[in-house]
Amino acid sequence: xxxxxxxxxxxxxxxxxxxxxxxxxxxxxxxxxxxxxxxxxxxxxxxxxxxxxxxxxxxxxxxxxxxxxxxxxxxxxxxxxxxxxxxxxxxxxxxxxxxxxxxxxxxxxxxxxxxxxxxxxxxxxxxxxxxxxxxxxxxxxxxxxxxxxxxxxxxxxxxxxxxxxxxxxxxxxxxxxxxxxxxxxxxxxxxxxxxxxxxxxxxxxxxxxxxxxxxxxxxxxxxxxxxxxxxxxxxxxxxxxxxxxxxxxxxxxxxxxxxxxxxxxxxxxxxxxxxxxxxxxxxxxxxxxxxxxxxxxxxxxxxxxxxxxxxxxxxxxxxxxxxxxxxxxxxxxxxxxxxxxxxxxxxxxxxxxxxxxxxxxxxxxxxxxxxxxxxxxxxxxxxxxxxxxxxxxxxxxxxxxxxxxxxxxxxxxxxxxxxxxxxxxxxxxxxxxxxxxxxxxxxxxxxxxxxxxxxxxxxxxxxxxxxxxxxxxxxxxxxxxxxxxxxxxxxxxxxxxxxxxxxxxxxxxxxxxxxxxxxxxxxxxxxxxxxxxxxxxxxxxxxxxxxxxxxxxxxxxxxxxxxxxxxxxxxxxxxxxxxxxxxxxxxxxxxxxxxxxxxxxxxxxxxxxxxxxxxxxxxxxxxxxxxxxxxxxxxxxxxxxxxxxxxxxxxxxxxxxxxxxxxxxxxxxxxxxxxxxxxxxxxxxxxxxxxxxxxxxxxxxxxxxxxxxxxxxxxxxxxxxxxxxxxxxxxxxxxxxxxxxxxxxxxxxxxxxxxxxxxxxxxxxxxxxxxxxxxxxxxxxxxxxxxxxxxxxxxxxxxxxxxxxxxxxxxxxxxxxxxxxxxxxxxxxxxxxxxxxxxxxxxxxxxxxxxxxxxxxxxxxxxxxxxxxxxxxxxxxxxxxxxxxxxxxxxxxxxxxxxxxxxxxx
Numbered sequence: 001x002x003x004x005x006x007x008x009x010x011x012x013x014x015x016x017x018x019x020x021x022x023x024x025x026x027x028x029x030x031x032x033x034x035x036x037x038x039x040x041x042x043x044x045x046x047x048x049x050x051x052x053x054x055x056x057x058x059x060x061x062x063x064x065x066x067x068x069x070x071x072x073x074x075x076x077x078x079x080x081x082x083x084x085x086x087x088x089x090x091x092x093x094x095x096x097x098x099x100x101x102x103x104x105x106x107x108x109x110x111x112x113x114x115x116x117x118x119x120x121x122x123x124x125x126x127x128x129x130x131x132x133x134x135x136x137x138x139x140x141x142x143x144x145x146x147x148x149x150x151x152x153x154x155x156x157x158x159x160x161x162x163x164x165x166x167x168x169x170x171x172x173x174x175x176x177x178x179x180x181x182x183x184x185x186x187x188x189x190x191x192x193x194x195x196x197x198x199x200x201x202x203x204x205x206x207x208x209x210x211x212x213x214x215x216x217x218x219x220x221x222x223x224x225x226x227x228x229x230x231x232x233x234x235x236x237x238x239x240x241x242x243x244x245x246x247x248x249x250x251x252x253x254x255x256x257x258x259x260x261x262x263x264x265x266x267x268x269x270x271x272x273x274x275x276x277x278x279x280x281x282x283x284x285x286x287x288x289x290x291x292x293x294x295x296x297x298x299x300x301x302x303x304x305x306x307x308x309x310x311x312x313x314x315x316x317x318x319x320x321x322x323x324x325x326x327x328x329x330x331x332x333x334x335x336x337x338x339x340x341x342x343x344x345x346x347x348x349x350x351x352x353x354x355x356x357x358x359x360x361x362x363x364x365x366x367x368x369x370x371x372x373x374x375x376x377x378x379x380x381x382x383x384x385x386x387x388x389x390x391x392x393x394x395x396x397x398x399x400x401x402x403x404x405x406x407x408x409x410x411x412x413x414x415x416x417x418x419x420x421x422x423x424x425x426x427x428x429x430x431x432x433x434x435x436x437x438x439x440x441x442x443x444x445x446x447x448x449x450x451x452x453x454x455x456x457x458x459x460x461x462x463x464x465x466x467x468x469x470x471x472x473x474x475x476x477x478x479x480x481x482x483x484x485x486x487x488x489x490x491x492x493x494x495x496x497x498x499x500x501x502x503x504x505x506x507x508x509x510x511x512x513x514x515x516x517x518x519x520x521x522x523x524x525x526x527x528x529x530x531x532x533x534x535x536x537x538x539x540x541x542x543x544x545x546x547x548x549x550x551x552x553x554x555x556x557x558x559x560x561x562x563x564x565x566x567x568x569x570x571x572x573x574x575x576x577x578x579x580x581x582x583x584x585x586x587x588x589x590x591x592x593x594x595x596x597x598x599x600x601x602x603x604x605x606x607x608x609x610x611x612x613x614x615x616x617x618x619x620x621x622x623x624x625x626x627x628x629x630x631x632x633x634x635x636x637x638x639x640x641x642x643x644x645x646x647x648x649x650x651x652x653x654x655x656x657x658x659x660x661x662x663x664x665x666x667x668x669x670x671x672x673x674x675x676x677x678x679x680x681x682x683x684x685x686x687x688x689x690x691x692x693x694x695x696x697x698x699x700x701x702x703x704x705x706x707x708x709x710x711x712x713x714x715x716x717x718x719x720x721x722x723x724x725x726x727x728x729x730x731x732x733x734x735x736x737x738x739x740x741x742x743x744x745x746x747x748x749x750x751x752x753x754x755x756x757x758x759x760x761x762x763x764x765x766x767x768x769x770x771x772x773x774x775x776x777x778x779x780x781x782x783x784x785x786x787x788x789x790x791x792x793x794x795x796x797x798x799x800x801x802x803x804x805x806x807x808x809x810x811x812x813x814x815x816x817x818x819x820x821x822x823x824x825x826x827x828x829x830x831x832x833x834x835x836x837x838x839x840x841x842x843x844x845x846x847x848x849x850x851x852x853x854x855x856x857x858x859x860x861x862x863x864x865x866x867x868x869x870x871x872x873x874x875x876x877x878x879x880x881x882x883x884x885x886x887x888x889x890x891x892x893x894x895x896x897x898x899x900x901x902x903x904x905x906x
Contacts, residue, residue, distance in 0.1 A: 036063075036183075040190055048198060049085055056194070057087055060168075063183055064176070068148065068169030072106070073195060074117075074162055080105040080352055081113060081165065084195060088169075095146035105352040110137045116165050122154040122181040122188075126173065143169065152176040154184045158192040166191050206361075227263050227376050234365075235265065246270070246326075249334070249373060250291065251342035258283040259291050262342060262373065270324045279320050288315055294331025294343040300359040300366070302330045304351065321347065330354050332366035336374030344369060402549045403556070405441060412546060413443045424448065425524035427512070427550070428462075428469060436461040437469055437520060439495075448502055457498050466493045472509030472521045478539055481507045510539060512547040519550055593629050594777045595770035596868055599762040603630065610757045611637035616709070618694075618754045619732040621761025624811030627732040628692060630759060635688040640728060643687030646680045651696035658701050660717050663708070669718020681714050681725050688728045694754065695735035695746060702747045709753055729754070764806040764813060769864065771802050774810060778817035779829075786821050793829040804834055859897040862890075866899070 038059060046052055060069055067089040072081035082105050108114050112130060116123060127144045130136055143151075153167040166188060170176060234247050249263035260283045270276055286292045290308065294301050305322045308314060321329070326347040334342045344366050348354065354362075398411045412425065426442035439458040448454060464470055468486065472479045483499045483506065486492070499507065504525050512519045522543055593600070610617055611634050619627040628647070635645040653661055660670075664679030680689060691697075697705065708714045709729055713722045731754045740746035764771070775793060783790050793801070806812055820832050865879045872878045874887045883890060 036186060046194060046198070048201065052085055052194070052198075060187075063187075064152070064168050064180055066168050066170050066175070070167040070169065071156075071164065071191065071195065072167070073164040073199070074108070075105070075352075077356075078105070078352055079108050081108055082352070084164065089147075089171075095142070104139070104350070106137075106139065111135055112137050112140060113165070116153045116167075117155050117162060119155060122152060122184045124176050124181070125151045125153070127151060128173075147171050149173045150175050152180060152184060154188045156188055156192040156195065158189075158196050163192055163195060226379070230372065230376070231263055231265060234263075234369075246347045248345045248347070249342060249369075250345065251373070251377060252295070252340065253283055258285050259295075259342065260284070262377070270320075273320070273324055275320065279317055282317070284315070284317060290315060290318065291331075291343065294345070295333050295340050297331075297333055300330050300332045300354075300362045302328060302354055302359070304328060306351075325349050327351050328353055330359065330362060332362050334366060334370040334373050336370050339374070341370060341374050341377060396545055399545045399549045402553065405553060408546070408549050408553060409441055409443065411549070412441070423525055425522060427520055427522050427546075429520040429550075429554075430464060430473075430518055431461060435464055437464050438462070440520065451498075451502065453498055453501070457495050460494060462493050462495065467491075468493060468496060468509075469521055472523075473511050473518050475509075475511055479509045481509060483507060508539075510543045512543055512550060514547050514551045517551075519547055519554070522546065593626060593633060594774050595767060596773065597767045597769045598867075599767040600770055603759060603761065606757075606759050607633055607637065610634060610759075612639065614638075614640075614728050616729045616754055616756040617731070618737075618756070618758045619730065619761060620737070620758055621732075621734065622763050622809055623734045624809030625761035625763060626810050627734075627761055628690070630761065631688075631690045631692075631730045631732060634730060635690075635728075638688070638728070640687050644684055645688040645690055645730075646684035647690045647692060648680050649692045651693035655698045655701070658697065659704065662701075662705070663714045663716055664719075665717035666719050669716070673718070676716075679714070679716065681708060681727055682723065684727050686726050688730055691729065691731040693733060694731040695733035695737055695740055699745070699747065702750050706747065706750045706753060709750075764809040768802050769867075771813070772798065774813055775801060775817060778814050779821065782818045782821045788821050788824060789827050790821055790824055790829060791827060793832075797829050797832050800832060800834060855897065858893070859899060862893060862897065863899060 046055060057069060061067055067087065069085065069087045070083075071085040073084045075082050106113055108117060111133065112125075127140060127148050127150060130140050131144050148169045148171065150170045150173050151167055152170075153165055155162060156164045156166055166184065168176070168180075168184070231247075246265050246268045247263075248261060248265070250259045251262040252259050261280050264280055265271075284291070286295075289311075290303060305318060305326055305328060308318045309322045326349065328348045328351050329345050330348075331343045331345045333340060334344055344362070346354075346362060402408050402411055412427075424442075424444040426444065427440045428437045429440035430437050438461050442458065462469065464473070468481070472481075483496070483504050486496050486500075488497070488500070507523055507525050510522045512522055593604075595601075607630065617631070617634060619630050621627050631647075632645060635641060648661060650658065660673075660677070660679065662679050662681055664677050664682055665673050667673055667676045691705075708725070712726065713724050715722050737746055737751055737755070741748050741751050764774075775798070779790055779793070782788075801813070808815075816832065816834070820829055862879070862883070865882050866873075869877065869879045869882065873890060874880055880887045880890045885893075
């Protein structure tokens, strides 16, 4: 007979025991059904999480015999599970770290959660077995340590969409049976509905609360007048939401390149950090990958600080926040009429702490806050402007009292250091050539001023287009220059290299100008952390005042310099007047060089070669040969003829006065120097200096003369500065300078410097054919002066004068003729009184003259005429015309008398 199949309560009971067991099972089944029915009714009426704990938790505990229930909601945007309902036994609550993970958000891709989500059916896990996984989640290990042995989980769906997980925990293994799996399957849909209902109710309440908060914030913001009142309001509103740890408002600085804190909570835990003040007051550059993201975004932006800190070169303020407990922050742009003015940042100590609804509230508050912050910034700006005006007015009064460079230094040094926290400054001035600039005024630290290279740097001139000075000079705004970023190399200005050597990190350059005129540049250095805090408008206003003062000082200095130049010109004109009067009285001119003989013609040829140059000329010759006349002829034919030719007779002055005479002296430089006097070098500037009797100059002065000629600069006796000169040197001497050099009486280097173009003046005894012309010239000259009607000399006198050796040369002849004219009473000179030392020689010379034949005299006469005509025979003013001979006749005589062409003037 086959064994009967069990069919539930309809089966026939074989024994009383079986009947009792069946009755218990029926009761349990009935109780479960009642519990499930009650659970279903309760779920329909529950509106918040508190009621879940009161009504649902006891029923789930009865059905599954566990106190540990965990419901999570899926956050698809962040791929996390967020806690919804957490109930745990006391032993778990007390376990270290258990409570924290129960309140944390969990990534869904950890091998455990994604297994549950992907399973359509309930699933049971052995916790100890999972702990042995190589990648076991940390919260599983904590749960095992807290006493959990097994879990039963079921994914929750609503309308076919995954919404979360329901998990039950047990302290015993094999605690969850197939029956329990069936039960959790039955209640899963009801729990899903419960979650959806509660979330919907919470969203409605949050929206209403959001509206209430925004309305409250709007009302309270209208009464805000300063940022001190703003912070308590924000703290009050955000603390009610319980999702942040601190709040900060950052503003865009005026340069639109940096941002800084506008509002911070001084009572936060971060305020106790040693670096808090520096971080609070710092100005941070952007874009930096964080601030401008929040600034430009239309919606709140959430930042994970751990991810930001792990980037290469993490931002200093991000590191500071992270090290002080901030894990996550949200930023929202603050705008006023679409103008981005800053950002509101909320900080949290845990990840994924900001919900969508909370972010929406943040955005609503941010929209209202933008206008308020803009108004507060405008009020601050007004206060700053008023303060700047007050400062500039005070500075203007101080500037008005500035009269010189020292006054300017005092005003600039005091005000700039106080207003802009500078550590040193320097003003570079555009020089008069408009091509270079030089340091003008500076106040720097001792280690800079005491550096060995400092004096060399401040004494130099630099090209105005050096790539840095002109950049600042042509800018309308202050320019920040990071010294390490400036180029290095051969073209780098020396002062930039010096900055680098001194370790100066940052230089601020501000142009100094009045109207369209660039005066120079103000350079100063400050701590780089404070560069963004510079009040550019105030800085520009201060520099405008400095520019005015600098312009006035430069104008005064220029006027003083011009007055000094006028005094110098006055002194020079007085010297020139006196000198010219002396020159006029001397009566010499270029026409005083008389002669047509070959010797003097050679001199004329040399004059034509050298006159139009600036070459130094050395005129050699005996006393009285006309060296000064030649010097004057060179000057009058040169491009310098419009300027003075100043003569210095080196033999006519005491040795102790020659230096003063040549180079001038300052007042009080020696006994008797009661006033300043310019020397002959300065008087002859751009003209010619004639050093007569140069061979008589003392050796100690020859060195100074050599230096003046070589360097083209002099220094007055008792003076402290050199004076540039442009003088042509003409020297003359009756000595044999080469012999003087050989004997050590004259410096060899000076001789070579002077002997550039030597001209040797012939003695009168070497050019006797010029004597008749000279006599005629002197007769005409002195007959006018004396009023004597003398026109000619007798043949006898002429022969005497030609025969005389003339040791005093032309000067002796001139003086003789002047003396003779004074004593002559007739119209012709018939007798002269020669200072003869050897009358026999004169008589012999005269006899030789008388013994010449007619042919010889005729031959000499024709040669003289030909020389005078420069060899020209025919035509007007030719020799034939002068001799009143036919050309053919003259040519025959020339041939007959043996006159060679090389004897004639060429």
